[in-house]
Amino acid sequence: MVDNYKSINASRQMLEALEEQNSILFDYMYSNNLPSAEAFNKKTSLFYKWFNIEENNITEKGEQQYVALIKYNYVKYQTSLPIIQKIRDTSGIPSSIRYYNQNYNNYYISIRSYLKNISTINETAMFKNKSNVTNSATNSMYVLILLSVIAIFSGFIIASFFTDKFLRPLYTLKNNMMAVKEGYMHQEVSINSSDEIGALSIEFNQMISRLDLFEKSTKGKLLQEKNKSLAIVKSISDPIIVLDTNFKVVLLNSACEYFFNIKEIDALNKHFLEIIRIGDIFDHIVSAYNSSADKYMTKIISLTVDGKDFYFDTIVTKVRDEVMNITGMIILFQNITKLKKLEKVKTEFVYMISHEFKTPLTSIMMGTSLIKNKSLGELNEKQLELVDTIEDDTERLSALVTDIIQLSKAESENDMFYFEKVSIYSIIEACVRTFYEQALSKDINILVTLDDNLPLVLVDTEKLSWVINNLISNSLKYTKPGGCITIIGNVMQNNLRIAVKDDGIGIPKEFIDKVFDKFVRLDNDIYDATGSGLGLSIAREIVETHRGKIWCESTEGNGSCFIFTLPIQD
Numbered sequence: 344m345v346d347n348y349k350s351i352n353a354s355r356q357m358l359e360a361l362e363e364q365n366s367i368l369f370d371y372m373y374s375n376n377l378p379s380a381e382a383f384n385k386k387t388s389l390f391y392k393w394f395n396i397e398e399n400n401i402t403e404k405g406e407q408q409y410v411a412l413i414k415y416n417y418v419k420y421q422t423s424l425p426i427i428q429k430i431r432d433t434s435g436i437p438s439s440i441r442y443y444n445q446n447y448n449n450y451y452i453s454i455r456s457y458l459k460n461i462s463t464i465n466e467t468a469m470f471k472n473k474s475n476v477t478n479s480a481t482n483s484m485y486v487l488i489l490l491s492v493i494a495i496f497s498g499f500i501i502a503s504f505f506t507d508k509f510l511r512p513l514y515t516l517k518n519n520m521m522a523v524k525e526g527y528m529h530q531e532v533s534i535n536s537s538d539e540i541g542a543l544s545i546e547f548n549q550m551i552s553r554l555d556l557f558e559k560s561t562k563g564k565l566l567q568e569k570n571k572s573l574a575i576v577k578s579i580s581d582p583i584i585v586l587d588t589n590f591k592v593v594l595l596n597s598a599c600e601y602f603f604n605i606k607e608i609d610a611l612n613k614h615f616l617e618i619i620r621i622g623d624i625f626d627h628i629v630s631a632y633n634s635s636a637d638k639y640m641t642k643i644i645s646l647t648v649d650g651k652d653f654y655f656d657t658i659v660t661k662v663r664d665e666v667m668n669i670t671g672m673i674i675l676f677q678n679i680t681k682l683k684k685l686e687k688v689k690t691e692f693v694y695m696i697s698h699e700f701k702t703p704l705t706s707i708m709m710g711t712s713l714i715k716n717k718s719l720g721e722l723n724e725k726q727l728e729l730v731d732t733i734e735d736d737t738e739r740l741s742a743l744v745t746d747i748i749q750l751s752k753a754e755s756e757n758d759m760f761y762f763e764k765v766s767i768y769s770i771i772e773a774c775v776r777t778f779y780e781q782a783l784s785k786d787i788n789i790l791v792t793l794d795d796n797l798p799l800v801l802v803d804t805e806k807l808s809w810v811i812n813n814l815i816s817n818s819l820k821y822t823k824p825g826g827c828i829t830i831i832g833n834v835m836q837n838n839l840r841i842a843v844k845d846d847g848i849g850i851p852k853e854f855i856d857k858v859f860d861k862f863v864r865l866d867n868d869i870y871d872a873t874g875s876g877l878g879l880s881i882a883r884e885i886v887e888t889h890r891g892k893i894w895c896e897s898t899e900g901n902g903s904c905f906i907f908t909l910p911i912q913d
């Protein structure tokens with residue numbers, strides 16, 4: 344196509360040179376312009392220049408022949424200018440025109456027609472080539488698409504093959520690692536390649552064999568430790584039960600088997616209540632489990648085994664894992680039978696001694712009263728003062744003895760309690776009535792707000808009255824004139840709840856729990872409040888014997904509230 348274009352261009356250039364030469368001739372023949380031989384010859388050179396290009400660029404059939412004819416005709420034509428000049432100069436313009444028409448016009452027309460033929464031949468060839476090129480380009484495109492599709496498919500197949508070849512060992516390695524993570528230690532990898540993956544497999548195998556060794560030795564140690572702990576637990580003479588978080592038995596020791604008459608083998612994985620049907624203990628365990636404290640103490644239970652009475656302090660300890668989640672509980676039944684027996688002896692002894700004190704104290708009090716009312720004669724001032732002091736001290740001692748007797752009674756066996764179903768309204772009313780005069784004289788109001796329809800409760804009326812009396816008496820002691828005492832009664836969570844609230848001096852935070860201990864009295868110098876420090880501990884004993892709870896809520900300077908509960912029976 345490039346050669347064709349070259350020939351077309353050469354023909355065009357030759358035609359332009361020829362036409363310009365012919366114009367020079369015509370100018371000369373028809374006008375009087377003098378011919379420029381130089382311009383004519385320049386065009387001749389130009390013509391030959393393009394002729395040579397064409398002569399060396401023959402590509403099409405017949406082109407050679409036209410080139411030869413052009414050469415022949417142009418050789419003739421190029422001689423025209425001097426001859427026409429001569430005829431014009433000698434014979435005039437018409438002769439020169441005639442001579443031109445007869446001799447040169449034919450050459451001119453022929454050359455033009457041959458040049459056009461060359462152009463046509465090359466143009467035809469060029470268009471033909473163009474469509475050939477287009478066709479072969481289209482074909483090439485199809486071939487290329489086909490090759491691309493084949494290349495993509497084969498590339499995909501080859502890539503899958505190699506990916507699989509290279510990744511399979513990695514997958515094997517990954518699966519083995521996951522198995523090791525799950526705890527299967529014998530997952531050696533059998534990759535024998537000598538590349539990096541092979542080296543990695545060797546390292547991996549070495550690592551798991553070391554891990555295996557480590558696990559065996561750790562397991563061994565753990566087993567040893569476990570057996571040791573187990574032996575300790577088993578050999579403890581106090582009953583121990585280990586529960587999981589669903590209260591199912593994980594472990595119990597021989598003492599537990601003996602005291603609760605169960606076999607470990609039958610008890611394992613069973614719910615606590617299935618093997619020990621004592622609701623009180625279970626309630627205590629549940630409260631311990633739900634409480635925030637890790638050690639939850641003091642629930643004294645009694646058991647009769649082989650005709651003997653035993654006392655246990657139930658201590659619940661929560662077991663936690665490394666992230667502090669509760670994983671179970673250890674329940675230790677600390678055998679306090681000996682202590683209880685000692686306590687009983689002590690209580691009975693104190694009770695007996697106190698009783699022994701009662702009679703002489705009564706006669707001292709009678710004696711002082713006789714001396715004071717002058718039935719035995721007049722006393723001077725000093726003697727009267729002395730008798731007053733003896734009377735005061737004897738009264739205090741008598742109150743203390745009364746309290747000690749009361750405490751001994753409360754601490755001794757339950758059979759000293761006489762339970763009956765009574766209405767709390769009547770008990771409270773009677774108690775309040777007792778303090779009516781005292782409250783009036785101290786200018787203290789006593790308000791009673793009891794909910795309607797409070798249920799009957801199973802209580803020892805005398806003992807419960809003692810508790811309420813003691814709480815009201817304390818409130819009166821520790822409340823300033825003009826103050827107020829409120830007694831509130833309502834039902835809360837299957838318990839009857841009685842609160843004795845005052846707006847007195849209150850109790851410092853650090854003593855709130857301590858006031859229930861024996862002989863604890865706070866330094867209340869500003870008030871003339873006498874007492875033994877036994878009242879609240881007696882009250883606690885009595886309330887607990889009723890299976891209730893007693894506690895205090897107080898803010899120093901803002902009054903105190905003593906609350907106790909009694910379970911409501913069906």
Ligand code: ADP
Pocket residue numbers: 813817818821845847848849850858863864865866867873874875876877878879880903
């Ligand atoms: P006491 O015979 O001394 O009253 P209690 O055991 O009844 O013995 O009380 C112990 C101590 O608790 C009292 O000495 C007193 O300091 C304190 N206490 C008891 N009740 C109240 C109260 N309502 N207000 C302030 N303090 C009280």
